[in-house]
Amino acid sequence: MATTEYRSKVPFWRDPVKRGHLFQAAVLLTALAIGYTLFVNTQANLQRQSIATGFGFLEREAGFEIAEPPIPYSAADTYGRALLVGALNTLKVSSVGIFFSLILGTIIGISRLSHNWLVSRLSVAFIEVMQNIPVLLQLFFWYAIFYEAFPSPRQALNPLPGLFLCNRGLIFAVPAAHPSHVWMLAAAGVGIVGWFLLVRWGHRVQDRTGRLLPVHRMGMALTVLLPLAVWLLAGAPTAMDVPVLRGFNFRGGLTVSPEFSALLIGLILYTSAFVAEIVRAGIQAVSKGQIEAAMSIGLKPGQVLRLVVLPQALRVIIPPVTSQMLNLTKNSSLAIAIGYADFVSVANTTINQTGQAIEGVALIMLVYLFFSLSTSLFMNWYNKKMALVER
Amino acid sequence: MSDLIRDNEEIRPPVTKVGVLGWLRENLFNGWFNSLLTLATLYLLWLTIPPLVKWAFIESHWYTDPGVCREGGGACWSIIPKNVRFIFFGFFPEDQQWRPALTMILLVGLAFYSKDRRRWKKSLAVIWLVGILLMGWLMHGGLGLPVVETGKWSGLPLTLLLSFFGMVFAYPLGVLLALGRRSKLAAIKSMCVVYIELIRGVPLISLLFMSSVMFPLFLPEGVTFDKVLRAQVAIILFTAAYIAEVVRGGLQAIPKGQYEAADSLGLNYGKTMRLIILPQALKIVIPPTVGILISAFKDTSLVVIIALYDVLKTTKVTLSNPEWMGFSTEAYLFLAALYFVCCYAMSSYSRRLEKELNTGR
Numbered sequence: 001m002a003t004t005e006y007r008s009k010v011p012f013w014r015d016p017v018k019r020g021h022l023f024q025a026a027v028l029l030t031a032l033a034i035g036y037t038l039f040v041n042t043q044a045n046l047q048r049q050s051i052a053t054g055f056g057f058l059e060r061e062a063g064f065e066i067a068e069p070p071i072p073y074s075a076a077d078t079y080g081r082a083l084l085v086g087a088l089n090t091l092k093v094s095s096v097g098i099f100f101s102l103i104l105g106t107i108i109g110i111s112r113l114s115h116n117w118l119v120s121r122l123s124v125a126f127i128e129v130m131q132n133i134p135v136l137l138q139l140f141f142w143y144a145i146f147y148e149a150f151p152s153p154r155q156a157l158n159p160l161p162g163l164f165l166c167n168r169g170l171i172f173a174v175p176a177a178h179p180s181h182v183w184m185l186a187a188a189g190v191g192i193v194g195w196f197l198l199v200r201w202g203h204r205v206q207d208r209t210g211r212l213l214p215v216h217r218m219g220m221a222l223t224v225l226l227p228l229a230v231w232l233l234a235g236a237p238t239a240m241d242v243p244v245l246r247g248f249n250f251r252g253g254l255t256v257s258p259e260f261s262a263l264l265i266g267l268i269l270y271t272s273a274f275v276a277e278i279v280r281a282g283i284q285a286v287s288k289g290q291i292e293a294a295m296s297i298g299l300k301p302g303q304v305l306r307l308v309v310l311p312q313a314l315r316v317i318i319p320p321v322t323s324q325m326l327n328l329t330k331n332s333s334l335a336i337a338i339g340y341a342d343f344v345s346v347a348n349t350t351i352n353q354t355g356q357a358i359e360g361v362a363l364i365m366l367v368y369l370f371f372s373l374s375t376s377l378f379m380n381w382y383n384k385k386m387a388l389v390e391r
Numbered sequence: 392m393s394d395l396i397r398d399n400e401e402i403r404p405p406v407t408k409v410g411v412l413g414w415l416r417e418n419l420f421n422g423w424f425n426s427l428l429t430l431a432t433l434y435l436l437w438l439t440i441p442p443l444v445k446w447a448f449i450e451s452h453w454y455t456d457p458g459v460c461r462e463g464g465g466a467c468w469s470i471i472p473k474n475v476r477f478i479f480f481g482f483f484p485e486d487q488q489w490r491p492a493l494t495m496i497l498l499v500g501l502a503f504y505s506k507d508r509r510r511w512k513k514s515l516a517v518i519w520l521v522g523i524l525l526m527g528w529l530m531h532g533g534l535g536l537p538v539v540e541t542g543k544w545s546g547l548p549l550t551l552l553l554s555f556f557g558m559v560f561a562y563p564l565g566v567l568l569a570l571g572r573r574s575k576l577a578a579i580k581s582m583c584v585v586y587i588e589l590i591r592g593v594p595l596i597s598l599l600f601m602s603s604v605m606f607p608l609f610l611p612e613g614v615t616f617d618k619v620l621r622a623q624v625a626i627i628l629f630t631a632a633y634i635a636e637v638v639r640g641g642l643q644a645i646p647k648g649q650y651e652a653a654d655s656l657g658l659n660y661g662k663t664m665r666l667i668i669l670p671q672a673l674k675i676v677i678p679p680t681v682g683i684l685i686s687a688f689k690d691t692s693l694v695v696i697i698a699l700y701d702v703l704k705t706t707k708v709t710l711s712n713p714e715w716m717g718f719s720t721e722a723y724l725f726l727a728a729l730y731f732v733c734c735y736a737m738s739s740y741s742r743r744l745e746k747e748l749n750t751g752r
Contacts, residue, residue: 024578031582038609045608116425117418118432132734133727134689137703141727144719330594337696344596357604364597365589372592 042358049355057354058083064349066341068257079350086346087367093260093342094329094371097267101328102321104268105275112280123276130273136334139266143338146258153249162242168249170256173242180234187226194226195219259340263332271328275321282317283309314386322379326372333368343367457714470718471725474709478722481545481705487537490529491548497526498551506740508747526552541619545700549619553701554688557626561687562680564627565634566673570664572635573642583635590632596696598625603697622694630687637679641672674748681741685734692730702726 012018046053058080065075069085070092112123130138147167151157156166162173175181195216202215231237243253286309294308335342344364351360403409407416419429450465453472460467471478480488501522505515530548532538544552571583590598602625603618610616645668653663673680695704706722709715 020576024576027582028578041611042608044612045610048612114425114428115418115421116428116432118429122432128735129731132685132689132731132738134692134703134730136692136695137723137726137730140703140707141720141723144723148717148719326592333594333596334693334696336596344594344600348600351600351604357600357608361597361601361605364600365593368594368597369589369592 051355053356053358055359057350057356057359060354062350063353066346068260069341079354082346083343083350083363086341086343089341090329090332090335090343090367090371093263093267093335093340094332097264097271097328097332098325100264101268101271101275101324105272105324106279108272109276109279109283112276113283127273127276130269131277135266135270135331136337138270139262139334139338142262142265143258146262153245156245156250162240162253164243164250164253167258168255169258170261171243171250171253172256173240173252174254176237176239176241178234178237178239180230180237183234184227184230187230188223191219191223191226194222198222257340259335259338262338263335263340267328267331270331271324274324274327278317278320278324279313282313285316286312311386318379318383318386322376322383325379326375329371329375330368333364457718460718466721467718468721468725470709470715470722474715477546477709478702478705479547481549481700482543483539483545483548484537484543487532487539490532490536490539491544491546494526494529495548495551497522497529498555508744541617544619546705547702549694549699550691550701550703553619553623553626553694554691556623557630557687557691558684560627561630561634564631566638566669568631568635569638569642572639587632587635590629591636595625595629595690595693598629599693599697601625618697619699622697622699626687626691626694629690630683633683633686634680637676637683638672640679641674641676642668644675645672677745677748678741681737685737688734688737689730702729 013022059078061075062077062079062082063075064082066073066082066085070088071085073081073085108123108126111119112127114120114123146169150165150167153164153166153168156164156171158164164171196219198215198219202213205211205213241252241254243250243255245251290308290312291304294304299307332342333344336345336348339345347360347364351357354360404413407413420426445465447466450463452460452463452465452467452469455467455469457467457469460469476485476488480491483491501519504510504518528534528536530539530544530552531541568583568587571579572587574580574583599622602621606616606621606624649667649671650663653667658666692701692703694701695707698704700708703726706726710719710722
């Protein structure tokens with residue numbers, strides 16, 4: 001009773017709850033007012049410049065070419081399809097980039113902890129240099145290397161048989177198309193599924209009897225041997241599609257353009273330096289006593305790593321590595337600076353041709369938000385799986 | 392015992408354990424794997440370093456005409472001294488270039504002056520304010536100096552100004568956003584969450600595009616907004632979201648008892664935050680904050696994409712001059728060194744500051 005009496009005497013601007021409501025209402029109203037003003041201004045501006053709004057332009061003919069599209073595309077296709085090509089290119093460069101930067105980053109992170117003085121110093125130097133130079137400058141650098149330091153196709157560098165480096169990009173031999181390839185791929189898929197099932201079965205056997213089965217070795221053998229068997233059954237085709245110099249350029253083989261290569265090299269080197277630091281911190285976070293305890297109960301070095309060190313290190317490593325993966329995806333938008341047709345680059349061309357700036361920028365943001373959110377959803381799921389289960 | 396060790400003779404460790412030999416054994420050749428690794432690394436270095444040294448120093452040119460460079464095989468560093476005025480100052484009128492030069496000296500000097508923590512007083516803020524006004528006057532002109540429009544501001548001063556003001560304005564905004572995200576007021580909290588997640592989910596260039604193509608549409612007819620300023624706003628908005636997340640981490644690390652203690656003293660929200668929580672939280676997050684600031688400094692280079700002439704763009708313009716075409720490697724290496732020195736200085740300063748501030752905890 002006393003409190004309500006007391007409360008009623010407090011003027012409303014001194015009551016934290018009411019003051020909170022008032023403050024929120026003020027902020028919301030301000031935000032709405034700003035939003036409304038912007039909306040009205042934009043409407044007026046668009047009308048004055050007679051720009052149509054809406055996404056109708058996606059159906060219109062794009063009229064520009066895209067080099068090396070991952071799906072069939074020509075200038076006669078729509079803006080919608082052009083943007084799809086751009087999105088697929090972004091997906092391509094970021095997934096390949098993430099894959100390699102995780103591998104390279106792990107190697108360098110472990111090297112930094114090496115007892116070998118030379119190796120650890122070199123890793124430190126690599127990390128410092130790569131982290132402290134803007135990624136855009138690195139992209140320009142690699143792109144310039146392709147066009148200025150590498151010779152023309154006639155004098156192409158040939159470091160390995162079947163691999164050529166020249167100012168037209170990276171050209172290498174691939175196995176000649178053969179109907180058995182599809183079946184080999186299918187066999188590899190069956191092998192991976194079998195591996196997965198074997199691991200589950202192995203766990204069950206271990207839970208029941210305590211016996212450890214070499215499931216990983218069996219699974220690996222399955223994944224390698226099944227496609228090999230298919231290949232042998234198909235008569236072991238060994239024909240290779242080797243690039244040959246014809247006139248001014250190479251024919252055959254697989255060509256990776258300088259734009260794609262420069263983008264990929266730059267992104268991988270830049271991101272792997274950050275991943276390396278994360279991996280190092282993660283490994284250092286595992287206390288020495290854990291490793292000593294694991295060794296004292298007689299685990300082999302491989303088991304110590306797999307059963308004791310990695311599960312604890314990964315807990316520390318996964319969240320920051322996830323943001324590095326997202327950073328790489330976002331940085332791939334710099335492709336526009338060196339002329340690789342990623343999503344931003346295609347969207348920018350679209351904006352310039354149609355004048356639909358708002359829709360274009362909104363599309364760019366939506367696509368990247370989609371990539372970011374789906375990556376972080378997946379990684380959060382994985383993180384939860386690996387996280388420490390506490391009471 | 393005394394039989395074994397005679398008076399004046401000191402028993403020294405074996406020669407393979409100390410000195411150069413011992414160090415080599417300990418650090419490079421302990422075990423077959425490490426020895427192999429060392430030899431492989433040395434071989435790789437042998438393959439790369441001598442040709443690189445030959446290219447960069449022995450056969451290089453330092454102050455010649457491009458023609459001479461083309462004949463010789465080595466690096467053509469001449470591109471830097473011959474074009475340094477344009478690379479550094481861009482389109483700033485040539486007879487006025489002492490002004491941006493002085494601005495940069497002022498900025499770097501002020502930064503160096505504020506390095507010492509004993510000088511962190513109210514007077515420092517006044518010095519900075521005067522300094523910023525002076526810089527603005529030097530760059531823009533007026534009051535006796537010819538006016539130079541912002542469209543002509545380019546090169547290194549533009550890079551430094553964009554990143555400096557980006558950091559200065561993004562930091563308080565980021566702190567506010569972090570407080571908002573931790574706030575109990577639902578509307579404020581959700582607005583901050585949406586803002587932070589939205590900005591962190593998109594690449595910086597999409598914001599720069601927004602500033603260059605969408606901003607003009609937002610403004611009422613007749614009002615125009617400077618292009619440099621628009622890019623600056625985009626950089627601030629972007630950096631603030633990242634700083635907010637870092638500061639949030641710091642806020643989460645403050646134990647609940649600190650809040651309760653502040654409450655029991657009868658402090659209100661503002662005082663609690665200003666006197667108790669933020670000083671501790673901001674101190675904890677110095678290293679990641681500097682990390683964000685370093686990325687902000689590097690990310691300023693992205694204004695190239697919306698055709699602002701920062702130092703990277705002026706270098707590219709120099710390279711597109713037919714006379715100097717083909718020497719990109721040298722020019723980019725020079726720029727890389729420039730960026731490296733700045734970023735490295737920032738990160739090593741942060742490490743020192745962290746050590747100095749590491750009093751309690």
